[in-house]
Amino acid sequence: MLGRRADLHAVIADAEAAGRSVRLVVGGMDKLSVLTAFADAIGAPSWFGKNYDALTDALRDLADADGRTIEIIWDGVAVLRSMDKPTYVAVRELLREIDEERPDLTVTIVDR
DSSP: BBOOOOOOOHHHHHHTTTEEEEEEEEOOOOHHHHHHHHHHHOOTTTTTTTHHHHHHHHHHHOTTTTTTOEEEEEOOOHHHHHHHEEEEEHHHHHHHHHHOOEEEEEEEEEEE
């Protein structure tokens, strides 16, 4: 988790310099907009159902075509946290679980 003063460009550059494939997810104001942002950023398959189970499955199946480690950067979460805290908590927990399950996937949350 990075704070509001984090330099997003530097975070992305560091991840890419380390050989990771970056998927940038920007914000969200509610459950639907967050799930849509994740689906777009990770290139979710057509079966993506815009619910937490579908997001979990899509993240478990996410792969890089070149076999690189994937870094998901979720930026701009402060609005969601203030407008829809249950969704923020649910997605943060889901990402924590996926991060622990997959040694080839890293999650960074930018709290601004």
